[in-house]
Amino acid sequence: MLRYAPAAMMLAAGTALVNPALAETELTMYYPIAVGGPLTQVVDGIVAEFEEANPDITVNAIYAGNYDDTRIKALSALNSGEPAQLAVMFSIDAYDLIEQDLIVPFDDVTDDAAWLDSFYPALMANGQIEGKTWGVPFQRSTIVAYYNKDMFRAAGLDPEKAPTTWDEMVEMGKALTTDDHHGLMIPSTGYPYWMFQALAIQNGKEVMSNDGLTTYFDDPAVVETLEFWKSLSVEHGIMPEGTVEWGTLRQAFLEGKTAMMWHSTGNLTAVKNNAQFDFGVAMLPANERLGSPTGGGNFYLFKDSTDEEKAAALKLIQFMTSPEKAAEWSIATGYMGVSPAAYETDALQAYTAEFPPALVARDQLEHAVAEFSTFETARVREGLNNAIQAALTGTKSPAEALAEAQAAAERLLSAYQ
Numbered sequence: 001m002l003r004y005a006p007a008a009m010m011l012a013a014g015t016a017l018v019n020p021a022l023a024e025t026e027l028t029m030y031y032p033i034a035v036g037g038p039l040t041q042v043v044d045g046i047v048a049e050f051e052e053a054n055p056d057i058t059v060n061a062i063y064a065g066n067y068d069d070t071r072i073k074a075l076s077a078l079n080s081g082e083p084a085q086l087a088v089m090f091s092i093d094a095y096d097l098i099e100q101d102l103i104v105p106f107d108d109v110t111d112d113a114a115w116l117d118s119f120y121p122a123l124m125a126n127g128q129i130e131g132k133t134w135g136v137p138f139q140r141s142t143i144v145a146y147y148n149k150d151m152f153r154a155a156g157l158d159p160e161k162a163p164t165t166w167d168e169m170v171e172m173g174k175a176l177t178t179d180d181h182h183g184l185m186i187p188s189t190g191y192p193y194w195m196f197q198a199l200a201i202q203n204g205k206e207v208m209s210n211d212g213l214t215t216y217f218d219d220p221a222v223v224e225t226l227e228f229w230k231s232l233s234v235e236h237g238i239m240p241e242g243t244v245e246w247g248t249l250r251q252a253f254l255e256g257k258t259a260m261m262w263h264s265t266g267n268l269t270a271v272k273n274n275a276q277f278d279f280g281v282a283m284l285p286a287n288e289r290l291g292s293p294t295g296g297g298n299f300y301l302f303k304d305s306t307d308e309e310k311a312a313a314l315k316l317i318q319f320m321t322s323p324e325k326a327a328e329w330s331i332a333t334g335y336m337g338v339s340p341a342a343y344e345t346d347a348l349q350a351y352t353a354e355f356p357p358a359l360v361a362r363d364q365l366e367h368a369v370a371e372f373s374t375f376e377t378a379r380v381r382e383g384l385n386n387a388i389q390a391a392l393t394g395t396k397s398p399a400e401a402l403a404e405a406q407a408a409a410e411r412l413l414s415a416y417q
Contacts, residue, residue, distance in 0.1 A: 025312040028060045030074040030087035032067045032139070032297055042332045050319045057312045066190075067093075067297065068378070078102060078304060085305040086313040088297040091126035092373035092381075094134045095212045099375060103300045105132035109310050115318060118339045120362075125370035127298050129212075135298030137338040138321055138329075141264045142292040142361045142368055143198050145285070146271060149278040151176055151259040162260075162282035166202070166228065169260075169285045173238030176259035183238035185258040186229065190246025192388040193381050195262060197293045197372045200225045204288030207384075212374045213417050217384060217406040218399075226391050226398035228287075233392075242393050264295060265361035268334025272355065281357035283364045290367040296335065327351075336361050376412040383408040 029047075033039050040063050047059045064070040067090040074087045089097075097103045106116060119137055127135030149159035155175040163169035173183030186195050193207075200207050205221035208214065216222055232239040253261045254274050262284065271279065284292050299317045301310055319325060326342035329335060331351050337343050343352070343362065352358045374380050387401035396404075 025057045025308055026060065026083075027057060027086065027309065027313055027316060028062065028077075028082075028084045029313075029316070030062050030064050030070050030077075030084060030089070032065065032070040032088060032090075033063045039333060042329065046320055046325055046329070047316075050316055053319075054312075054315065057315070059316060071378075075100075075102065078302060083305070084302055085309045086299060086301055086317065088138055088299055091123075091135055091137070091140070091294070091296060091298040092371050092377055093300075094127055094129055094298070095373060095375045096377050097300060098129065098134060102303055103134060104303045104310070105134050106136060106301065106314075107132050109301060109314050112318075118341060119321075120336075120338065120340065120365055122294055122365045122368045122370075123336070123338055126294065126373055135300055136317060136321060138297060138299050138317075138326075139266070139333075140294060140296040140298075140336050140338055141266050142294055142336075142364045143195065143262050143284060144265050144268075144292075144360050144364065145260060145262055145282045146253060146267075147260045147280050147282065148253070148256070148258075149280050151181070151256075151277075155259075159278070159280065162280060163285045164282075165285050166287040170232070170236050170238065173232070173260065174236065177238050181256055182240055182258045184232060184260045184262075185239055185244045185249055185252065186232070186262045187246040187249045188229075188243040188389060188392050191295075192243075193372050193384045194293060194295055196225065196229070196384070196388050197369075198262070198284055198291065199229055201291035201293065201369055202284065202287045202289060203228070206369065208372055208374055210370065212377075213413055215374065215380065215384075215406060215409040215413070217387070217402045217409065223399050223402055226388065226402060229388075230392055230398060234394075243389055264334075266296065266333055266335045268357065268361075269332060270334070272334075272357075281360045283360060283367070290364075292364055292368050293371040294365070294368050295371050330358065334358070334361075336365075374409070374413060375416045379412055380409045383412075 047061055064073040071089050071093055074084055077084050116133055123137040123140050127133055145162055147162050152159040157172055163172050176183035197207050200222050203221050203225045205219055207216055233241040249261055250267050252258055301313055321338055323341035323345050326337040327345040327348035330337040337348055342348055383405040387405035390396040390401040391398040
C-alpha cells in the first residue's frame, strides 16, 4: 500500500488544483442599456472590481437593450433553461415577475434589515409589495427639465430661472420658440406613459392605485392632463405637433432644436459632456403640485438558482449598491445615488459641489411617486401609450383615447380584483 502513496498524494494535489474552478460560482446578469453615456464600460468596470475582490465568483453581464428587451431576453433565457441568477429590469416589472413566480424577495435571502432600509424610500416604493422587498434600486431616475441658458438669455429670460409652473412653462416656451427651434419638447415615444404620469401628478391626480389593481385613465383630471399636453403644440405652438422621439431627443437638445426638454436624469452626464452651450437642470414645473414619477431599473433575484448562486448574487448587488459604487455610478451616468449615504461620500460631495445639477433628481424625490405599475403591467401600459399617441397625433380625442385605455385596463385587471 505504501508503494501507492505517492500516486494518491499526486491525485490529491491534482484535485486541490481542480477544486477551486469547480467550486467557483458563475453568475449571469442581464442588464439594460437604454439611455445615454458609455454605460457598458461603467458596469464592466464595477463588475471587474467585484471579481477582483471575490475571485471565487465570475459574472457574465449580458447587455440586452432597453428595459423591455431586457425583460424579454432574460425571461426567454429562463424559459429555455439557460442559467440566469439576477437582472436589472424595470422597477415596474415587479408585479408581473411575482405573478410568474420568477423571483424571490430579498427578505428570504438576507436578514440585513439595515441594508434594505438604507435606500431612499421613494426608490423602494415600486419594489416593496405586500410587505416584502422584491426589487432593490440601482439604475434609478426621476424626470428632470433640461434647458438651454444661452437661448434663455437670447429670449430676454433669466437663465437661472426655469419655469416652476405650467403657466410659466407655456409663457417662457412662447418666448423661446423661433423659426429655428421649439421652446419645449416632451418625448412621446419610448416611455410616453412616464411623461404622462408626471403631468397627471402635477395636475393633482395619480393614474393608478398603489396595489396594482386599479387605473384612473378616464378621470376628468387625467383627461384634462392629456388635453394640456396636446395644447402645447396645437394651441400654444411651443412643441412640435405629433410625437417627439425619445431616442433622438437628447441629440435634438444638444443640436439646439429645442430650448427645453423633459428627460431622464440618466442623460445628465452625456449632456454635460457634449453640450456646446450653457445649460441648466430643474425640477419639473407644477400645476396643482410638484411631482415626477421615479423611473429606471431595480435588481431582481431569479428563483431558479442555487442557494450558493443567490448568496453570490446578493453579494454582487450589495457591492454595486454600496455608497462608494453608487456614487461612482451616479457621477459616471447622471442616475441617482440610490441611498443618502451615497451623497455623503467624498466623491459625490465634491462632484455635486462642482456640478449642482447632479442634485436635482435626488432633491425631486421629495415630490416623487412610484412609477406606473399594475398587474399585467406591459399590456396595461401599452394601452395607455397608444392612447397618448392617438391623442397627440389627432387620430382620437384625449377623452375617447383614455376611455378606451381604461376599458382595456379594467378587462385585464378584473381577474386580479
